[in-house]
Amino acid sequence: MTILIAFHQFHYRNFKAFYLLHLCRYARSEFLNLLSDRRFVALIPTTLMPLCVSLTTRHGANTGVAVIDSTSLVVCHNRRIHSHNVFKPIARRGKTSMGWFDGFTLHRVVNDRGSCWPVASPLATSTTVNPFRA
Numbered sequence: 682m683t684i685l686i687a688f689h690q691f692h693y694r695n696f697k698a699f700y701l702l703h704l705c706r707y708a709r710s711e712f713l714n715l716l717s718d719r720r721f722v723a724l725i726p727t728t729l730m731p732l733c734v735s736l737t738t739r740h741g742a743n744t745g746v747a748v749i750d751s752t753s754l755v756v757c758h759n760r761r762i763h764s765h766n767v768f769k770p771i772a773r774r775g776k777t778s779m780g781w782f783d784g785f786t787l788h789r790v791v792n793d794r795g796s797c798w799p800v801a802s803p804l805a806t807s808t809t810v811n812p813f814r815a
Contacts, residue, residue, distance in 0.1 A: 682735065696721075741791075742794075746793040749790050752787050753775060753785070756784040762774075
């Protein structure tokens with residue numbers, strides 16, 4: 682999980698470049714038994730559940746002051762909605778200030794100390810009103 686989080690923080694375009702150019706070169710001493718990049722990519726799906734548990738259990742305290750930011754997770758281009766089948770059962774049409782999209786709405790809640798609260802991802806709707814309670 683640490684390597685995957687570092688990959689997203691370093692803004693590399695692909696994982697192989699990050700793994701070979703950064704991790705193997707500069708962080709070899711921190712990760713003594715480093716796997717090959719292909720084997721690591723094959724093991725990435727097994728980190729989903731521990732990562733979700735970690736994100737939901739390690740959150741900040743409710744201080745009464747919070748900022749909520751929502752962003753759209755677009756599944757496919759609007760012209761291909763009718764032929765898209767991967768997320769068809771769970772993706773929904775929604776609207777942002779930039780227009781319509783097909784996908785999910787991701788909400789991030791941060792308290793006044795900068796700590797994240799558990800993340801909720803309701804289906805995309807054009808009217809998401811008060812999905813959270815403090």
